[in-house]
Amino acid sequence: xxxxxxxxxxxxxxxxxxxxxxxxxxxxxxxxxxxxxxxxxxxxxxxxxxxxxxxxxxxxxxxxxxxxxxxxxxxxxxxxxxxxxxxxxxxxxxxxxxxxxxxxxxxxxxxxxxxxxxxxxxxxxxxxxxxxxxxxxxxxxxxxxxxxxxxxxxxxxxxxxxxxxxxxxxxxxxxxxxxxxxxxxxxxxxxxxxxxxxxxxxxxxxxxxxxxxxxxxxxxxxxxxxxxxxxxxxxxxxxxxxxxxxxxxxxxxxxxxxxxxx
Numbered sequence: 001x002x003x004x005x006x007x008x009x010x011x012x013x014x015x016x017x018x019x020x021x022x023x024x025x026x027x028x029x030x031x032x033x034x035x036x037x038x039x040x041x042x043x044x045x046x047x048x049x050x051x052x053x054x055x056x057x058x059x060x061x062x063x064x065x066x067x068x069x070x071x072x073x074x075x076x077x078x079x080x081x082x083x084x085x086x087x088x089x090x091x092x093x094x095x096x097x098x099x100x101x102x103x104x105x106x107x108x109x110x111x112x113x114x115x116x117x118x119x120x121x122x123x124x125x126x127x128x129x130x131x132x133x134x135x136x137x138x139x140x141x142x143x144x145x146x147x148x149x150x151x152x153x154x155x156x157x158x159x160x161x162x163x164x165x166x167x168x169x170x171x172x173x174x175x176x177x178x179x180x181x182x183x184x185x186x187x188x189x190x191x192x193x194x195x196x197x198x199x200x201x202x203x204x205x206x207x208x209x210x211x212x213x214x215x216x217x218x219x220x221x222x223x224x225x226x227x228x229x230x231x232x233x234x235x236x237x238x239x240x241x242x243x244x245x246x247x248x249x250x251x252x253x254x255x256x257x258x259x260x261x262x
Contacts, residue, residue, distance in 0.1 A: 002164055005249075006132055012245060013238050014051040018044050050237070052230035055221050057237025062217040064243055065191035067262050068198060068210040075209070078118040080177075080185035082208060083111045084169055084197060085127015085139035088146075094136040099146045104190050106214040108146055111188050115152050122182060123147065124158040126169040138162070158182075166193070166246070167255055170200040177206065190214035192239065196247050199256030 010016065021044040028037030050056045087107050089100040101108065115123055127139035138161035144154055160176055163169045177185070184207055189197050191212035201208050216236060226233060251259040 003132070005165070009242060009245075012241070014047060014057075014241055015234060015238070018047040018051065021047065051234050053225060053227050053233065055224050055226050055233070057233060057240045058217050058221045059223055060240035060244065061192050061236050062219060062221055064193075064195055064240065065212070065215055065217055066219060067260070068191070068194040068212055070191075070212050071209070074114075074117070075186070078114055078121040078186060080122050080124065080182040081111050081114060081211075082124045082126060082173060082177075082185045082187050083107050083143075084166070084187075084189040084193070085125065085130075085143075085163070086190070086193075087127075088139050088142050090129055090131065090136040090139060090142070093142050099142070099149070101146075103216075104214050107188055107190065108143065110211070110213045112147065112150055112152065114186070114188075115147070115156070116150075122156055122158055122180065123152070124160060124173060124176060124180075124182070124185070126160040126163055126173045128160075128162045128164055128168075130164040166196055167200060167250070170197075170204050170206075174204050174206055183207070184209070186211040188213060190216075192216065192243055195261045196243065196250060196256065199247075199250065199258065199261035202261065203256055 011020065021040050025037045025040035025044060028034070028040055084107065087101055087104045089102050092100040111123055115121055125140040125143045127143075129136045129138050140159040140161040144157060144159070147157060148154060158176055158180055160169070160172045163172045177183070187194075187197060187201060187208040188211045191214060194210050194212045198208070198210055216239065247256070247259055250256045
């Protein structure tokens with residue numbers, strides 16, 4: 001399933017779809033099917049327009065981010081935090097060492113802030129090497145360097161270093177929580193990733209409090225044309241498409257109870 005999902009996403013992301021449609025259009029014209037080729041070319045242009053020059057992806061991501069609002073007040077007592085991986089550039093850190101954070105760095109930053117405010121809280125980092133090769137340092141293992149650099153002792157960390165997907169995050173985390181006797185934890189992950197994560201944790205029978213971070217949208221965007229930032233529009237559309245496809249796949253395979261947990 002892991003390999004299949006990786007290969008599927010290679011072809012299912014918006015710009016890959018546009019490329020495949022363009023290749024199909026070229027082939028159809030070459031073999032004399034000009035009308036079908038024209039239709040494929042039109043679809044190519046439409047996908048590129050929606051991906052690069054509209055706020056479609058931003059709005060789709062915004063819907064995900066708004067599903068679980070962040071609590072207005074910090075809890076008085078925090079005994080446990082679950083931090084889902086996807087924060088480190090594993091390939092870079094494996095080769096170069098150190099700590100190289102990506103756009104989801106807020107997951108670690110917020111966990112660090114809470115850890116310093118609640119010195120009794122344990123921090124469970126869930127994330128291994130999600131690459132196809134499996135040749136890189138697991139994220140939970142590398143996270144120890146980050147937290148120790150800011151004075152968080154290693155004995156406060158619980159490292160789950162085997163998971164490659166959000167589903168595996170949930171399954172492996174459930175076992176560790178039980179073994180460590182940890183309950184009613186905060187779940188820290190990107191806001192757009194929270195619906196799928198909460199759906200999985202609920203399906204596994206775990207009670208967690210959503211603590212979304214890493215917002216990519218303002219929450220005020222409406223559908224419109226946008227010619228000012230095509231690269232960013234493409235990035236947001238790709239992220240939204242992947243998350244919505246994952247929600248659909250997890251629902252159809254029975255891993256979550258609803259297509260849009262809330």
